[in-house]
Amino acid sequence: MTDPNILSLLDPAALLDPHPIYRRWHEQSSVLWDSDIEAWLVTGYEESFAALRDAENFCQDWRRVGVDTPPSLLSLQTLDPPEHTRIRHLMLEGFKVADPDRLERTVRRTLDELLAAVEEQGPFDFVSKVAEPLTLRAVTHLLGVPEPDKDWFVPLSNTIVDGMDSSLRPECYEPGVAARAELTGLVGEWLKSPLPDGFTAHVVHRAPSAGVDHEVLLNSLRVVLQAGFQTASRFLVTGLLALLRIPPEQRVPVDNDKAVNELVRFAGPVHVESRACVHDTVLGDQKIRKGEIVSMFLGAANRDPKMFADPESLQWDRTPNRHLGFGRGPHACLGAQVAVQVARIAFGAIGHRYPNARLVSEPVPRPNVTEHGMHSLEVSF
Known part of the structure; x- marks a missing residue:
């Protein structure tokens, strides 16, 4: 069995299309050891699904395997039950009090404004002119908070995403931690002034009675802002790229939830979720020992032929998905x-x-393996 050479995923061609590499790994084993980063690479759907659901054996809170975690990193994203359950339930309450119809009106109005500004000007960068401003407006509207300056916020958010790849690029870890702290500072500024009724006002009011620590609350609001922005904006870019690679006469408008979810499966930006093994266990045909890292390659799992018929094609009515x-x-x-x-x-x-x-022109990919994205995507409407 050959070494998988995970660093090859940073090659520009692989950043645009990592699936040939994923398939080679999967042909060797659905759970494969990588000696470069000393981690298990999981490409199978069944194994990824099992590990993601098993918080007892595979933790997101690395303190459970003896790893020190800065307080600025303790959030909805990094805690495990029961601490995680409290903050998750609180955030779910926030989503329930948000008005989806009002959000839809805001998104449609903002999109109309952005498209009107670019449709007559010839080629333009879809990332900076549409995807980023649209999703920043959407997520801040959802949260009921002031929209930050885009030129400040977007680079900071990208630095956080870079930090997620610190196992491949160690120099990105400290800037990522600092960027999280800076963005949490913005959240703290929100709370110094009265907020309109909605998501943030609700969770801030309810946090003490829900037993949620104040710092965890601030960090978790930061996560909803930053991760919500990045996942949505990067998906608009990776999804549009996949659509534009289809000849115009073969395209269909992706205007319903079933079609959008098929595009998420095929071209979603989030490619990796990592956990630490808490107890010696078995995943697939491999014995995983306590403390070892397990990285689920969701992009690979989403094209596992054992789970998805004809996984390399887009089937807009795929059911179930x-x-x-x-x-x-x-x-x-x-x-x-x-x-x-x-x-x-x-x-x-x-x-x-x-x-x-x-x-x-061919897009310029960002050097991110965990969450794929583009520096630019030059398109013409």
Whole structure:
């Protein structure tokens, strides 16, 4: 069995399409050891699904295996039950008090404004002109908080994503921690002034009675802001790229939830979720020992032929579609439905208004393995 050479995923060609590499790994084993980063790489759907759901044996809170964790990293994203359960339930309450119809009106109005500004100007960068401003407006509207300066927020958010790849690029770890702290500072500023009724006002009011620590609350609001922005904006980009690679005469408008979820399966930006093994256990045909890292390659699992018929093709009416693009188990993405809602509006509008939209040049990928994205995507509508 050859070494999988995970660093090859940082090659520009692999950043645009890692699936040939994923398939080679999967042919060797669905659970494969990588000596470069000393971790198990999981490409099988069944094994990924099992590990994501098993918080007893595979933890997100690395303190459970003796790893020190800075207080700024303790959040909805990194805690395990029962601490995680309290903050997750509180955030779910926040989503329930948010008004989805009002959010939809805001997204449609903002999208109309952004498209009107670019449709007559020839080629433009979809990342900076549409995807980022649209999703930043959507997530801050959802949270009921002031919209931060885009030129400050987006680089900071990208630094956090870079930090997620610190096993491949160790120099990104400390800047990622610092960026999280800086963004948590913004959340703290929100709470110094009265907020309108909605998501943030509700969870801040309810946190003490829900038993949620104040710092964990601030960090978790930061996570909802930053992760919500990144996942949604990067999906608009990776999804549009996949659509524009289809000849215009073969395209269909992606304007319903079923089609959006198929695009998430095929071209979702989140490719890796990592856990630490808490107890010696077995995953697939491999024995995993306490303290070892297990990285689920969701992008690979979402094209596992054992789970998905004809996985390399887009089937807009695929049913069922139990993709892992939003994770599974205790740490499944809380804002999945909001991300689908924003994508349905954006892809539907683009598909109906600009059926002959085209890619002007090859995209410039960001050097991210965990969450794929693009520096730029030059398109013409």
